Each structure stands twice: as structure tokens, then as C-alpha cells.
Amino acid sequence: MYPTLLLLHSWTRWLVLIFGLIAIFRAFSGWQNRRPYVGADNGMAASFVGSMHLQLLLGLILYFVSPVGAKAFETAGSAVMKDATGRFFAMEHLVMMILAVIIAQVGRIVSKKATDPVLKHKKAFIWFSVALVIVLLMIPWGIWNPERPLFRF
Numbered sequence: 510m511y512p513t514l515l516l517l518h519s520w521t522r523w524l525v526l527i528f529g530l531i532a533i534f535r536a537f538s539g540w541q542n543r544r545p546y547v548g549a550d551n552g553m554a555a556s557f558v559g560s561m562h563l564q565l566l567l568g569l570i571l572y573f574v575s576p577v578g579a580k581a582f583e584t585a586g587s588a589v590m591k592d593a594t595g596r597f598f599a600m601e602h603l604v605m606m607i608l609a610v611i612i613a614q615v616g617r618i619v620s621k622k623a624t625d626p627v628l629k630h631k632k633a634f635i636w637f638s639v640a641l642v643i644v645l646l647m648i649p650w651g652i653w654n655p656e657r658p659l660f661r662f
């Protein structure tokens with residue numbers, strides 16, 4: 510179960526990033542060109558937020574089966590928080606990614622509630638961009654945080 514979840518969680522990151530970039534690009538161009546809010550805008554926003562929820566679900570399960578998630582506290586106790594890699598997976602990644610999912614979801618709601626199409630695009634652009642920046646910062650690319658494979662097989 511652990512290897513399968515890790516594999517899925519690793520690959521779903523690309524869905525989140527691709528859907529996120531397209532949704533943000535569409536929202537920005539729609540806002541700047543004062544374009545109507547069409548089905549494709551709604552579909553891409555739903556795909557981005559949906560992929561974030563899927564990643565959250567996989568991540569939550571992974572957190573309880575992975576040796577670097579909750580189990581790290583059992584094996585290493587409070588020493589986990591003193592080690593940068595341990596702290597990243599046991600705490601920072603989890604907290605910041607949950608925050609990113611909440612921000613993306615709020616963006617989806619406020620954008621849907623707006624009645625003016627330009628405002629719909631603008632709200633989606635701002636909230637989705639903040640969520641995606643957090644996601645980009647908290648993926649373990651190995652730049653400031655631990656390095657994990659880009660493509661896991």
C-alpha cells in the first residue's frame with residue numbers, strides 16, 4: 510500500500526501543476542481581455558481544485574502509512590522537529606499543503622459566487638495563484654527542501 514500511495518501522490522503532483530497553470534492562465538487572460546466566463550473556464554477551475562482534493566486525500570492516507578509521516582514521531586520522538594528533512598515531511602509539507610487546498614477551494618467558491626464574468630476571472634486568478642505558489646514552494650524539489658524524484662517509477 511505504501512509504495513502505491515507514494516507513486517500516486519508523486520504523479521498526481523503533475524496533474525495539480527498542469528491544471529493549475531492552465532486555470533490561472535485562462536483566468537488571467539479572461540480578466541485582462543474582459544472575456545465572458547465560459548464552460549472551459551469553469552471546467553479547468555474544477556479540475557484544478559478537484560486534483561488538489563485528490564492530492565490532499567492521497568497525502569492524508571500517506572501521512573499515516575509513511576515512515577516519514579506520523580510514524581516519524583513514534584520512532585524519533587521530538588527529535589523529528591530538529592531535523593530539516595524530518596520536520597519538512599512530518600509537519601511543514603502537511604500544514605502548508607492543507608492551507609493551499611483551502612485557499613484554492615475558497616477561490617473556487619468566491620469566483621463561482623461573483624456575478625460579473627470579469628470579477629469571476631479576477632478572483633479565480635488571485636486565489637488560484639496564491640494556492641499554486643504555496644504548492645510550488647512546498648513540493649520537495651530539493652531546492653530549499655528535501656529532494657525527491659521528479660518522476661517516480
Ligand code: HEM
Pocket residue numbers: 515518519521522525561564565567568569570571572575576577578598602603606607609644648649657658661
Ligand atoms: C497539492 C498538495 C500536495 C502536493 C502537490 C504534494 C506533493 C508531494 C510530492 C511531490 C512528494 C514527493 C513524492 C515522492 O517522493 O515521489 C510528496 C511527499 C509526501 N507528501 Fe505530499 N503533496 C501534497 C499534499 C500533501 C498533504 C496534504 C499531505 C498530508 C496530509 C502530504 C503528505 C506527504 C507525505 C507524508 C510525503 C512523504 C512520503 C514518503 O516519502 O514516505 N502531501 N508530496
